Amino acid sequence: MAKKLREKPAPEIVSGLRLQEMAYGGEVVARLPEASAAPKGGPAATEELPEGAEEGDFQPLKEPVETELVAPPVPAGSQVVFVTGGLPGETVEVQLYRRKKSFIKANVRNVEQASPDRREAPCPYFGVDKWPNCGGCQWQHADYAAQLNYKHNILRDQMVRLGGFVDREPPLLSPLAAVSPWGYRNNVEFQVDEHDGRPCFHRQNSIRLVPVQSCHISHPLITLAIEPLTRALQKHLPRRVHQVTIRVGGVSGDAPISAEEIAALASYSEDPTRKLAALERFLAVGPLELALEKPRPTMLLVLRMLGEWQVTDLQPFLEELQRSLDRYVELTVVGEGRKRRLEAVGGDPFIAEALDGVTYRVPPLAFFQSNSPMAVELVREALGAFGEAGLNLRGKRLLDIYCGVGTFALQMARRGAKVLGIEEYAGAVEGAAENARLNGLEDQCSFVAAKAEEYILELEAQGEHYDGALVDPPRRGCDPALLHSLLKTRPPVLVYVSCDPSTLARDIKILSEGYELVRTRAVDMFPQTYHMESVSLLRAK
Incomplete structure (x- = not known):
């Protein structure tokens, strides 16, 4: 007997939906009357897909997002909807595609009344109206000044809801804007399509892949590398690499670049004059020939290899890349095998970057801030917080907890402090000690x-x-045991650098037993996305 196919239900469409505040996660909150929110059709209507999507497109990512969506308070008789593709203040038509107990997820189908903050997104892979689309950015359709305002409000909202600031306003300063809203990421991870070797990103909310030829938030050299990378993978390592990470160094002093200039560097660009102009702009002021006389940035590619391989297998791949990129960057290729076995060919097996007079060597797998020009601003903001507390760093004894390769510790030492950096990962500690010797700060x-x-x-x-x-903890925030240890030892001044406002707010509430929050400021390290860094100053009570 033939298996009966389940009839696909008609999509649930809601018109005239008014969008309200931006939520942490990059979606806009709306309130839908319960009569409109009731499922239509059969049980399948509770888990519909956006129009044009396929079964399996909306599956949990292999690395789950740590931030949990919590529905904000809503009036009786309504349900929260998290809407992708809209902006606060807009009236839209949406398609509902997923229902949870406390909220619904939806995509914008049509903008009925647009926000004055709406703009045309420059990336060909961005937007719920494109399929497939890339899930890396959430706000390319919003004016940059509006993005800063969203982040400020999200930080405030997390402090009120999770940080205990119910009866008073949290002490927030205005956000610190990015040096460049485009072309800022110094490291990008591509998935490699197993069938044709093309570099890909993940689709929005999916484990499925989107082949790309450009990335408007990645450093221009990364967009420039995508076409030769594709060619080298297909020719020399077919079906032998499942991920590629590209990191660039020596770019902290780069001038801002426009979205149009990044598009000119992509392989789909057919204007060689615009491409040359873009190269001259971000490499140096003046003709390209003069720019190429300067020290080249470094580019390091980490290939996550499949099966058995030898370091000699990487040499033809490197040579293929060098034919296209050697004029612009100093190349190193690192193969990563089982048990983190690393083998390198080409240049040095690290990325070198200079921030505010300190040079850092970053091993292939070590963490470093992904926006080099803004990392300089983040360091200044964090060290400036000590000054606001009346703490002159010269001669003071300071702790740097979650110190990594010494990003903040070396900057504090350079200003005369005696610093002890603590980090659980031994490889990062070795890198930090090497960076101290490199900068003549080992005595500090x-x-x-x-x-x-x-x-x-x-x-x-x-x-x-x-x-x-x-x-400076990871996204999950400080270990609860560390918070209690800080409350016991109580250093007089505490500066908290965070990359997640929800875990920051949670930790601030715990620390309020022994510390007062003096101020917090969002630092926009990640334009076009909802992610942010922040710097908070706390003083012991």
């Missing part, structure tokens, strides 16, 4: 591989006291 700072929550208690027991501490 030291580093230890340890769990900070335990180590600072040991220091306290030994009678070691510090004038201040800086914490």
Whole structure:
């Protein structure tokens, strides 16, 4: 007997929906009357797909997003809808595609009344009206000044809802704008299509892949590298690489670049004059021949290899890339195998970057801020917070917790502080110590591989006291045990650098037992997306 096919239900469409505030996650919140929110059709209508999507397009990512959507309070008789593709204040027609207990997810089908902040997105892969689309950016359709306002309001909202600022306004300063809204990312990870070897990003909310020829938020050299990378993968390593990470260094002093100039560098651009002009603009002021006399930026590619391989397998791949890119960058290719086995060909097996007078060597797999020009501003903002607290760094004893390769520790040491950096990952600690020697700061700072929550208690027991501490945790925020250790040892000044406003707000509430929040400021390291860094100053009570 033939299997009966399930009839696909008609899409659920809602018109005249008024969009309200921007939510953390990059979607806009709307309130839908319960009568309109009731499922139509059969049980399948509770998990519909956007028009044009295929079964399997909306599956959980292999690396789940850590931020949980929490529906804000709504009037009785209505349900929250998180809408992709809209802007606050707009009236839109949407297609509902996913229902949860406390909210619905929807995509904009048509903008009935546009916001004055709406603009045309320059990226050919951005937008719910394109299929397939890339999920890397959320706000390319919004004016940049509006994006800064969204981030400020999201930070405030998280502080009110999760940080305990119910009866008073959180002390927020105006956001620090990005040096360039486009072409800022110094590292990008591509998935490699197993069938044709093309570099891809993930589709919006999906594990499926989108082949790309450009990325408007990546450094221009990365867009320039996509076509030769594709050719080298297809010719020399077919079906042998499943991921490629491209990192560029020596770009912290780059001038801003426009979205139009990035498009001119893509392989789909057919205007060689515009391409040459774009190359001259971001490499230097003046003719390209003069620019090429300057020290070249470094580009490091990490290939995550499949199966058995030898380092000699990487040489033809490198030579193919060099034929296209050697004029512009110094190339290194690193193969990564099982158990993090690393083999390199070409240049140095690290990325070098200079921030505010300090040079950093970053190993292939180590973390470093992904926006080099804004990393300079982030460092200045964090160190300036100590000054706001009346703490002159010269001669002071400071802790740098989650210190990584020494991004903040070396800057504090350069300004005369005696710094102890604590980091659990031993490889990063080795890199930090090497960076200290590279900059002649080994007498000003030291580093230890340890769990900070335990180590600072040991220091306290030994009678070691510090004038201040800086914490720069990953997106999940500080370990709860570390927060309690900080409350026990209570350094007088605490500077918290965060990349997630929700975990920041949670931690600020816990720390309020012994600290007062003096101020917080969003630092826009990630234009066109909802992500942000922030710097908070706390003073011991």
